[in-house]
Amino acid sequence: MNINFTLNKKSVTIDVDPMKRLLDILREDFRLLGTKESCGEGECGACTVLLDGKPVTSCLVNAVHIDGKEVMTSEGIAKEPIGKLLIDCFDETNAVQCGFCFPGFLVTSYHYVKTDGEKNLNKIKKALSGNICRCTGYQKIFESVMLACERKPLMNANER
Amino acid sequence: MLDINCQYKSVEVSGKKEINMKFYKPKSLLELFETSEKIEGKKYFLAGGTDINVQIKNGMIKDEPIIFLNHLTELKNILQSDNHIIIGALTSFSEILESELLKNKLPFFQNSLKNFASPLIQTTATIGGNIANGSPTADIVPLLLILDAKLKLFSKSKLREVPISEFYLGYKKFILKRNEIIGAVLIPENAETGYETFYKKIGSRKALYIAKLAIAGLKKISNNKIEEIKLAVGSLNEYPRRLFKVEEYLKNKLVNEIDFADVEHFLQKEITPITDLRSDKEYRYRVCINLIRTFLNQ
Structure with missing residues (x-):
């Protein structure tokens, strides 16, 4: 079809x-x-x-x-301002090890940061609860999303 | 009508296998029933696809015809009519969780669904699909059972309403007639008003788990006396079930005078616990009794 x-x-x-x-x-x-x-x-x-x-x-x-x-x-999101911000934050906090789960985490985190963006660990855990990582662990992933939430207000209004 | 007959490549872990499948995408409900009547033998209705795609992957669905439903927006709605909240069968779980109407009228029902699967599944999974997939562990059904929900069943020439407690006849067996579908779920708008509520889903993880046991309850207790009680369990029996016999035993009793050996006796009368890969029946039984005790004492 x-x-x-x-x-x-x-x-x-x-x-x-x-x-x-x-x-x-x-x-x-x-x-x-x-x-x-x-x-x-x-x-x-x-x-x-x-x-x-x-x-x-x-x-x-x-x-x-x-x-x-x-x-x-994830390829489309990587070109968006918030996508770029998240990639930098994942990089800075060393949240990516083997990288297999990363595109999925990027998409889900993008949705959270874009639509909500509150720097709230419980809300972030809930939003990412459908994504599994088997090597780095979740702590650094949560840290990178928290960091992105912190930096989002510093972006230009049209990029948020 | 779009009648597509084509090859579908079913991807398996070991490699690729080509299967002939027939698909139908009816333009309206009427066309859906006309199509459905013409198909002899087994067929599947595809709503959100979160269960059917797994069944195809595992080879449980082979080459049976599939009728697509999800584009029929008339079944995708949450509205109020008279004294009921009506939820269209194709409404997704994220639509249920975001609904302002449900937030105002049935907050316990809405909040209890927050742990349904994961946010990624909630976007596509539908309420009708959760009921019609017929899993013993369907998350939404124990809640609908205690809220005295009814299902509106549609067929070409007839509409009928059936209490959800009468919908299941056995494991994946329903009261549905041939070419009849679930059109909507009806919940009385005051179904949870004035009750103390209880919902517990037991699993091995904090998120995205399939329940080892789920229990939902409503109670009205005054002066230590149980005036009203409604209980339903999922994952315990071959299909989610309202515990009418246990309710009958508990009604009008004083909370501190309940003999839980008797509760167990009545539970045994109406439940045959299942054993599966997630848990065994002894565990499920024990946890169920303990949770009823917790609910009554809280």
Whole structure:
């Protein structure tokens, strides 16, 4: 079936099997390899992307569900001011070790910092509860998101 | 109607396998029922897809036809009508958690769902899907049971309302007739007003866990006497269940005079605890009794 959607702010059309997973569409049809597959069951968050602005596990989203919608991947977020801020903060706090979970954490953290942004550890833990890291540990990840929340008000108003 | 017959590549850990699947994307509810009637044999209705995609991955769904529902926006709504709050079957958990109407009318119900799966799943998972997937551990069902919710079932020529306590007949077995779907959930607007509330979900992690046991309760106690009590459990039985017999035993008793051996006796009468990969029946049984005790004494 033909589906139309916005991918990282560009309008795209593809002919695809309606049940094909968004994860596979991104990796195979668009070669956007930032989105990772780990559990494939929605439990780890490595494949998180934004669908109409909200974080979802792309392994559980089918092609039929993205028709007419907006998809933003870690690659798109990395070009946004808040995405850049988060990458710097993850870097400064050494929150990334093997890096496999990082694109998923970036997407979920981006959504939190962009829509809420309160420097509140409990809220950040709750927001990131669908993402799993198996090496660095969560402490540094939380620290980097806290740091991003602290720096967000210093950004230009049009970038926040 | 879009009738798509194409190859779907099901990705498995060991490699790729191609399966023939048939898909339907009806334009309206009427078209949905017309399509559904034409399909003989087993078929699946796809709402948010958070359970079905896992079942496809694990080979539990092979080449059965799939009817897409999620674009039917008429089933995606939370509104008030007469004395009920009506939640369309395709409403997502994040829409439920963000609803101002539910915040005002049914705050206990809304707050209890905060630990449903993870924020990433809440965006796509639907209330109708959670009920119709038929899992013993469906998070929303014990809450709906104690709130005396009804399900509005739609078919081509008929609408009917069924109390959710009568919906399940066994493991993944429902009262649904062929070509009938869950259209909406109806909750009385004052269902939790004036009650002391209780909801506990027991699991191995702090987040994103499937319950070993979930229990929901409402009570009205005055002068130490139980005037009203409603209890429901998930993950204990083959399907989430209201504990009518235990309620009947507890009603009008004084809290300090309850014999929990009797509670256990009545629980045994209406529950056959399950054992699965998350926990065994002895543990579930014991925790259930302990939580009823906690709720009554708090």
